[in-house]
Amino acid sequence: MSEIPVVVVGGGPVGMGLAMNLEALGVRSMILNTEVKPRWHPKGGTQNCRTMEHYRRLGLSSRIRKLGLPKDHTTDVAYLTTLNGWEIARIPMPSEAEKQRAVAHADICDQVPEPILRCNQMYVEGFVFEHLRSLPRIDVRFGWECVDWEQRDDRIDVEILEVTSGRRERVQCQYLVGCDGGSSMVRRKLGTRYSGERPTERAYASGATLSTYLKAPSLYTQVIKNIAWHYWIINPAVRANLVTLDGQGSFLLNTKLNNPDEPPDETTIREQFRRAIGQEVDAEFIAHTPYTAGQALVADSYGSGRVLLAGDSVHLFTPTGGFGMNTGVDDAANLGWKLAATIQGWGGPRLIESYEAERRPIAFRNTGAAKAMSLTNGEVPVGSHITEDCAAGVSDRHAAAAVLNTFGNQFASLGVQLGARYDDSSIVFGDPQFRVEDDREEYVPTSQPGGRAPHAYLPGHISLFDQFGAGFTLLCLDATQDVSQMESAARERGIPLNTLRVGIPEIHKLYDCNLALIRPDQHVAWRGNRPPQDSMAVFARVTGW
Numbered sequence: 001m002s003e004i005p006v007v008v009v010g011g012g013p014v015g016m017g018l019a020m021n022l023e024a025l026g027v028r029s030m031i032l033n034t035e036v037k038p039r040w041h042p043k044g045g046t047q048n049c050r051t052m053e054h055y056r057r058l059g060l061s062s063r064i065r066k067l068g069l070p071k072d073h074t075t076d077v078a079y080l081t082t083l084n085g086w087e088i089a090r091i092p093m094p095s096e097a098e099k100q101r102a103v104a105h106a107d108i109c110d111q112v113p114e115p116i117l118r119c120n121q122m123y124v125e126g127f128v129f130e131h132l133r134s135l136p137r138i139d140v141r142f143g144w145e146c147v148d149w150e151q152r153d154d155r156i157d158v159e160i161l162e163v164t165s166g167r168r169e170r171v172q173c174q175y176l177v178g179c180d181g182g183s184s185m186v187r188r189k190l191g192t193r194y195s196g197e198r199p200t201e202r203a204y205a206s207g208a209t210l211s212t213y214l215k216a217p218s219l220y221t222q223v224i225k226n227i228a229w230h231y232w233i234i235n236p237a238v239r240a241n242l243v244t245l246d247g248q249g250s251f252l253l254n255t256k257l258n259n260p261d262e263p264p265d266e267t268t269i270r271e272q273f274r275r276a277i278g279q280e281v282d283a284e285f286i287a288h289t290p291y292t293a294g295q296a297l298v299a300d301s302y303g304s305g306r307v308l309l310a311g312d313s314v315h316l317f318t319p320t321g322g323f324g325m326n327t328g329v330d331d332a333a334n335l336g337w338k339l340a341a342t343i344q345g346w347g348g349p350r351l352i353e354s355y356e357a358e359r360r361p362i363a364f365r366n367t368g369a370a371k372a373m374s375l376t377n378g379e380v381p382v383g384s385h386i387t388e389d390c391a392a393g394v395s396d397r398h399a400a401a402a403v404l405n406t407f408g409n410q411f412a413s414l415g416v417q418l419g420a421r422y423d424d425s426s427i428v429f430g431d432p433q434f435r436v437e438d439d440r441e442e443y444v445p446t447s448q449p450g451g452r453a454p455h456a457y458l459p460g461h462i463s464l465f466d467q468f469g470a471g472f473t474l475l476c477l478d479a480t481q482d483v484s485q486m487e488s489a490a491r492e493r494g495i496p497l498n499t500l501r502v503g504i505p506e507i508h509k510l511y512d513c514n515l516a517l518i519r520p521d522q523h524v525a526w527r528g529n530r531p532p533q534d535s536m537a538v539f540a541r542v543t544g545w
Contacts, residue, residue: 004139005343006029007158007173007442007505009146009186011038014311014328015179018130020058021336022135024470027343027460027497030171031132032160036143038125041254042213042285045120045243046322048417050331050452052114053522060131061108061114061428062326067127068119073247075118077411078228079404081235081397083242083385085218087226088234088386088397089404091411104461109510111418111445111455113463118229120245121251121325129412146185149176149307150390156306175339177308179328184313190304194297194316196367208257209293210268216283217249223277228412234400235382235387238275254319257290293411294318294374296367302356315363320374321410323366331359336398337471337520341543346494351544352424358422366416373410380404405496409441418443422523423450427542429526447511449524456507462508471496472542478514479503479532486517489535495543512524517542 006022008015011033019029039516047064055061069075077091099115106112133140141160147168148159158171178186182350187468192313220227231242243252255272266285274280299314311328336357341347383396419438423430430450437444445454453475456464467473472490474483476499483499490497508514517538525542532538 001157001170001172002239003172004028005157005173005337006030006175006177007032007146007171009037009176010180010184010311011311012179012181013128013178013325014332015333016132017054017329018126018134018177018179018310018336019132019138020128021332023515024058024339025340025344026137027340028137028139030139030141030173032144032146033142034145034163036164038122038129040122040126041289042211042243042245043121044319044322044325045118045245045252046326047121047124048322048326049112049114049116049414050417050420051249051326052117054329054333056114056171056463056465056467057333059521060128064119064124064127065096065100067119067123068117068184068246069096069244069246071100073244073277074227074229076228077230077232077399077407078226079232079234079400082233083231083276084223084278084389085235086393086397089401090228091227091314091405091408093229106457106461108457108504108506109194109445109454110457111443112414113455113465116412116417120243123245130323146176146180147361149186149189149313151176151305151307156413158236170367174343175306175308177310177335177339178303178313179309179311179332182311183317186300186307187309190301190307190309192299192301192304192309194299196295196364197371198295198297198298207294208262208293209289209291210255210257210264210269211254211289212253212264212273213286213288214251214253214273214283215249215286216251216281218281218283219251219277220249222281225271225281232404233276234382235275236382236384238272239382240272240276242276264290291319292316293320294371295452296371298360298363298367302360308335308352308355315367317367318374319370320377321370321413321416323416327363327366328419330362332451333360333521338544340520341495346496346545347543348540354425354427362420365420365438369413369416376403376407411441414443415439415441418452421451423448425450427525427544428498428523428540429541434497445510446522447460447513447516447527449526451524453516453522453524454510454519456502456504456510458502464498464502465522467500468518468522469496469498469500469520471498472525473497473518474499475511475516475518476501476514477508477511477516478529481514483515483531486531486535488539489539493536493539493543495539 317324
């Protein structure tokens, strides 16, 4: 029987992210994943701004930005009748190089230090997996599965199995976290169900769908006239989208299935591909994965006792908007510091329960946003003459373009990415009379407790976020403030606290306060214009006592 504080079941981006968040605060974990390496099949194509901020906090964002598309590759979204046919509409978006130039010249109070990255999840998972194995506090058990666990009052006994050899071990841990996806064995053993709206079969982006990993370099030389990142094909014979993976000929093709039980048939898929392209081209089909588009499901519970859930184990998304994996990475950032605090003794008995209270409403918010976007995809008018070179064809394309040109929020929804708030959390000093409007597209920075700490640049174009500590940060924006009582209270309670003094008027105005207490996940827990009368009470509340 070996002992370790946390066992993480599932080695996707959420499970690996949780292990890294624990490691950053000095807590050991074991991560189990049935397959010996991350699965090499394209998944989500977007690492959003908040996810990249989490990777930045863990020291990885600059290296992750080198993965996937070439830095000068456009990230435009193009809507076409066929890949070799009429372009109906285009949503222009900058290349990675253009985004980084904008960051280098950003204003002092710019809110996007980490722009959205168009890089497929499989590349990021492969990189993070290799990085994980270099971290001494993480016992990486890829090729192992959790076959059973038993929760007791003071621990969890876990039975694990090495898949190739059949060798079994027993592990004792303080917490078990299921990051093992939509078919999570951890969730099923807890008896927890999903609630929410199940998808109906619609023309597109709802119901049974197939993703196909393929290589077709000849598309660049024979077909594509105006390069994009994401190509949507709209005609009466086929609805599909083709996502660029590496800019060299690797693509992900998504097509509609007739019903959920239809097995992938390569002859049918090749015909769908030909109809989407508009001509015959050489293509190597590598793998096919069915999935359900249009779903918006959230688990009835995020765990029980010492067993917790995160990522797809508690929420299932439609791909539209790219919110699913990114919401899971945000789960891991929220849960990671709370587990670390509890295990190390500075987190109180209410800290872990705040995880569900904070994150479950965000799951409903984000799945709802993705669902609303997916419904619009199925409502694009596809006239019977849309592929034809005639007056009726022009009319049909104009009608489709009128709808498609409104789709920009599907690819740049900054409000969803950065606007998650925990105003009603028991560990946040929120103001019930002050509510930030939740806007899907626009993010308005505010230091009102509950939301993400506003970003700013210090002299030398240094990100304020880079100066936050791994634990709590007390941001002092007025040099006259004596915060020694707060620092003493944190030391007495064993809370890791970094005091950061910033005397810049623009940042003071942005925060609209003299002091802000920022959590390890970069959300504001408390703010004020002077130290609280009872610093111990403030720290007791924000750490769950």
